[in-house]
Amino acid sequence: MSEARVFWINGPVLKARPVGSLQMKEAVFVGEERLAAEVIRLDGDAVTVQVFEDTTGLKPGAVVRGSGLPLAVSLGPGMLGSMFDGIQRPLSTIASSHGDFFRAGVEAPALDPEQRWRFTPKLDVGVAVVGGTVLGEVPESGNTSSRILVPPGVSGTLTWIAPQGDYKGAETIARLHGESGERQIAMVNRWPIRQPRPSARRLSTEQPLLTGQRIIDTFFPVAKGGAASLPGGFGTGKTVLLQTLAKWCDADVIVYVGCGERGNEMADVLDEFPELEDPLTGRKLMERTVLIANTSNMPVAAREASIYTGMTIAEYYRDQGHHVALFADSISRWAEALREISGRLEELPAEEGYPAYLPTRLAEFFERAGSVSTLQGVPASLTVVATVSPPGGDFSEPVTAHTRRYVKSFLALDKVRAQARFYPAIDPLQSYSGYVQHTERWWTSHGGVRWASLTKNVLALLEEQSRLEKMVKIVGRDALPAAQRLVLVCAEIVVEALLRQSAFSEIDRYCSSEKQMSMLNVADDFLSQSQRVVEAGVDPDTILTLPVVRRVQRMGEDIANDDLEAFSALTHDISTAFSALAPTFAQNDDNAA
Amino acid sequence: MISAARSLLHTGVTSVQGPLVFVRNVRGAGLYDRVDVITPEDAIRSGRVVAISEDRIIVEVFQGTDGLSLQGTRLRLFDEPVTLDVGPGMLGRVYDGLGKPTDGGPPIPARARMRVDGNAINPVRRDVPSEFIETGISAIDAMNSLVRGQKLPVFSGSGLSHDRLASNIARFARLRGTDSTDFAIVFAAIGVTFDTADHFRREMDEYGALERIALFLNLASDPSAERLLTPRVALTAAEYLAYHEGRHVLVIVTDVTNYCEALREVSSSHGEVPSRKGYPGYMYSDLASLYERAGRIRDRAGSITQVPILTMPNDDITHPIPDLSGYITEGQIVLSRDLERRGVFPPVALLPCLSRLMNKGTGAGMTSADHPALAAQLYSSYAQAQRLKLLSSVVGEEGLSASDRDLLAFLERMESEFLDQGDERRTLEETFDIAWRLLAQLPDESLVRLADRQIAEHIVAHRHG
Structure with missing residues (x-):
């Protein structure tokens, strides 16, 4: 292996003189402590290296040892339920060997090499296999089985396959005879994090990722295989929302990347996920989750790598035919890590000090999301949802603006709502989803024939409300005609009823699609009844005094997913209340006879 | 304990800029290592190595560089970071x-x-x-x-x-x-x-x-x-x-x-x-x-x-x-x-x-089961009242409804009775009591963050008390 000697050190970046040739993006180890690092620039007689660990005490003359391989992660059974740092070091293992605090130079295998997994072969000797072919299965965690695949790019005839039994990750479980001769395959394989794993072809995104959050599923859906961003200033509830999505969305496997965020938040996820149950399968949430934690005080270069580590792990599960969702909090912290390294390299900055290649890197990252047919021809998907933390809450800054170019769902979080403790603080007028048309068919076939028209009505109402509120600021509310005051009254009620959803209420934190549809119907009914009575001459403000309004506004919190009849009762009570305001005339139309 | 100090004193200061001292030909300095900077008057100041390149190191001097000279300044390097x-x-x-x-x-x-x-x-x-x-x-x-x-x-x-x-x-x-x-x-x-x-x-x-x-x-x-x-x-x-x-x-x-x-x-x-x-x-x-x-x-x-x-x-x-x-x-x-x-x-x-x-x-077993809802309602009403105040300052207070006036009164009392407490220490119970009392001034219709039970338990008592 090649080596180099350090002669220049600036924070996590160092330069070294190579003996032999190191490759771009090669994984290297620095000094006696073997700090993990990666080659990021080659020029003439110097290599530049970014170090994923604390470089305090590092001296010139330290040896940089090449590995001959790009920075890679280990993929195999045993990842679900675990927490890793940005370069896939297992945090629990490190805690038991090195204590409560991090130290530099800790090496630990990502997956326990001694752990045995029950392998059940699915193929017989003599079969021709290619990359992606399922060799066998391993029950990994809870109900999730890991399928052991032939690694991408490998093909040949199966000459031996292990019988059912318990094997370690690195043991050979199959042998192939291919063009390049004999090849052994183990359950655990390495894959470079910056290289997307291949699939057979991309499919169009048609199914919604059901998140149980009304404002997303009903109004701004995210498709399975789609990409979404959640931009918002500090305190607008990005992290709580992202964690809520990670808890309740209907993906098979969740990869949650805490990229440059708070340590207490990761502790919170570790505390809660093993306790909570997936509403669809009843299994513990932790059993389907892989956590990557590179908190804000952990080394900045590893933060840069963390989203790729998460993405590669997500692709590994996608390739097994799962629907995977990757949640990254926050993409801005990743961009800042990129900026910091770039600054130390003295690269020419583009906007706000960010390097000119920021948009390219963002595009590459978000393009790894997608709905695909895997190498074995099975439909699978990888959805990416990332938070964005714009400085000063200004959405025109580079990271928010460039992210927006590569995602189709843009869920803008609004400070004013958050300040009134209105959560999720997604602003319906600034947000949009490019997946509305894709998911319409799904809703139609799942009891939501009127879904498209009802959501459009509600959004139109909110649009009108915003226009009228500007007028009210000039002329006052009383100057508006009754029909317009009705818009204001109704919009306020509907916003409270549909868009507010408490992540901490046991009843309301997850809202089934049936309940969402029922609530949408109730809201629609309320709107048309209101309109009717106002046309009959009732003052719009009178509506606010109806006791049933309170029940409409609290229906999300008061009515459980399995109590859908309560919505019929509510609809009935709405009719009764409105009839009292302005009696409905006999339904039988006399003129029809 | 073996002292981590090196006996050697380094000279070779080539430049002093702001809090930084640039020193030539220093071997063996580690990143962020502790440094004693010895002034021409033999006073010792603390610093640390902040960057290392082939022919020089940069030292950050915590107590400033006033009075340092290129010739008279010496440095002692320690093989350890700054400690306490x-x-x-x-x-x-x-x-x-x-x-x-x-x-x-x-x-x-x-x-x-x-x-x-x-x-x-x-x-x-x-x-x-x-x-x-x-x-x-x-x-x-x-x-x-x-x-x-x-x-x-x-x-x-x-x-x-x-x-x-x-x-x-x-x-x-x-x-x-x-x-x-x-x-x-x-x-x-x-x-x-x-x-x-x-x-x-x-x-x-x-x-x-x-x-x-x-x-x-x-x-x-x-x-x-x-x-x-x-x-x-x-x-x-x-x-x-x-x-x-x-x-x-x-x-x-x-x-x-x-x-x-x-x-x-x-x-x-x-x-x-x-x-x-x-x-x-x-x-x-x-x-x-x-x-x-x-x-x-x-x-x-x-x-x-x-x-x-x-x-x-x-x-x-x-x-x-x-x-x-x-x-x-x-x-x-x-x-x-x-x-x-x-x-x-x-x-x-x-x-x-x-x-x-x-x-x-907060919540049951920690403060009070109704604490989270109380906080949410206080925030919701306070935000609504602030919006209303802004509006009424533009269009005047004549057009306000009775419930609007309730809200403005709530805002006033939040500031004078809830926020303003001088240097007096309030127990959580005293704080809750003031909060429920102020919310009780508002009609039920505007208390949508509270469940019916919470209204019955906390609000009604204050209305009649």
Whole structure:
């Protein structure tokens, strides 16, 4: 292996003189402590290296040892339920060997090499296999089985396959005879994090990722295989929302990347996920989750790598035919890590000090999301949802603006709502989803024939409300005609009823699609009844005094997913209340006879 | 212990710029190693190696470079990072910004030397902060609850009463149900005036709390590079007190803005590419390396709770200092110049305040089952009332309905009866009582964050009482 000697050190970046040739993006180890690092620039007689660990005490003359391989992660059974740092070091293992605090130079295998997994072969000797072919299965965690695949790019005839039994990750479980001769395959394989794993072809995104959050599923859906961003200033509830999505969305496997965020938040996820149950399968949430934690005080270069580590792990599960969702909090912290390294390299900055290649890197990252047919021809998907933390809450800054170019769902979080403790603080007028048309068919076939028209009505109402509120600021509310005051009254009620959803209420934190549809119907009914009575001459403000309004506004919190009849009762009570305001005339139309 | 010092004294200073000294031909220096800089007058100043290139190193001198010369300056390098000697008896003492006792008392019997930069807590070893701290301040206890292990900064403005608020929190804070506070307090003054630091000390003295406090003072007149070290030294002392002596430590840092100014100054001496408003691009990570030192660790008795204070330049919350802080800390308490002017103390501007860990420490079994709903309703009504006030100031109050007038009256009373409490300590029960009483002035229709049961239990009684 090649080596180099350090002669220049600036924070996590160092330069070294190579003996032999190191490759771009090669994984290297620095000094006696073997700090993990990666080659990021080659020029003439110097290599530049970014170090994923604390470089305090590092001296010139330290040896940089090449590995001959790009920075890679280990993929195999045993990842679900675990927490890793940005370069896939297992945090629990490190805690038991090195204590409560991090130290530099800790090496630990990502997956326990001694752990045995029950392998059940699915193929017989003599079969021709290619990359992606399922060799066998391993029950990994809870109900999730890991399928052991032939690694991408490998093909040949199966000459031996292990019988059912318990094997370690690195043991050979199959042998192939291919063009390049004999090849052994183990359950655990390495894959470079910056290289997307291949699939057979991309499919169009048609199914919604059901998140149980009304404002997303009903109004701004995210498709399975789609990409979404959640931009918002500090305190607008990005992290709580992202964690809520990670808890309740209907993906098979969740990869949650805490990229440059708070340590207490990761502790919170570790505390809660093993306790909570997936509403669809009843299994513990932790059993389907892989956590990557590179908190804000952990080394900045590893933060840069963390989203790729998460993405590669997500692709590994996608390739097994799962629907995977990757949640990254926050993409801005990743961009800042990129900026910091770039600054130390003295690269020419583009906007706000960010390097000119920021948009390219963002595009590459978000393009790894997608709905695909895997190498074995099975439909699978990888959805990416990332938070964005714009400085000063200004959405025109580079990271928010460039992210927006590569995602189709843009869920803008609004400070004013958050300040009134209105959560999720997604602003319906600034947000949009490019997946509305894709998911319409799904809703139609799942009891939501009127879904498209009802959501459009509600959004139109909110649009009108915003226009009228500007007028009210000039002329006052009383100057508006009754029909317009009705818009204001109704919009306020509907916003409270549909868009507010408490992540901490046991009843309301997850809202089934049936309940969402029922609530949408109730809201629609309320709107048309209101309109009717106002046309009959009732003052719009009178509506606010109806006791049933309170029940409409609290229906999300008061009515459980399995109590859908309560919505019929509510609809009935709405009719009764409105009839009292302005009696409905006999339904039988006399003129029809 | 073998001294880590090298006997060799280095010369070869080629340049002195701001707090930085550039030295040629130094072999064997490690990144961030501790350095003694010996002035031509043989005085010793502390510094550390901040960058290394082939033919020279850059040393940051904490006590400034005034009086250094190219020829007469010598350096002694140590094979270790900057550390703090920690040991029993750290409380009740006064230290300078680098952690040396300045009160004339005996030196600290060094039980251990701890790196001032600390080490990141492994996230799997963190314990979720969930123990409610009663601060005695209604705006915090009811609406932005503080829990042990949280970092909850005060965003203030120049001249506002943040110091008074901080010393009240330090005096009042206790766990519920306990009479005396069992907090040890580490107070780090960064670039503040002598008066501010002395006032805090006297305040604590008056309440007999001085023996629970360690004061680290970097005054406005002290060199700015030292400010980079002061919070780290103070937090290192806090970590010793928390994790070795098992104490619950409340760390008050004032003023983080001065720290950030020093960071910008040193960064610009390095010739680094600046980010927003000239602050370095790594300011987020740098601030995180301070704030993230709050927390609790599984199976360890102590905890570190941080209440850093920062003054927002021009009262602008989008300025990089409060902005980046807000992204790292677990909420913020924002003070309002408007309320201060009207004599409300503490002048807490409720709307922009937040405690992210509130839901961990409130609710059944911790404070009261109805606490979260109460806080949500207070916020909802207060925000609605503020909007209405803004509107009525434009279109006049004549057109307001009766329920609108109720809301405006609620707003008025929130400020005069709930927020304004002077220096009086309120129990959580007293705070709740005021809050329910004020909400009872509003009609049921506008109390949608409360369940029917909660209205029946808390609101109705106040209407008829």
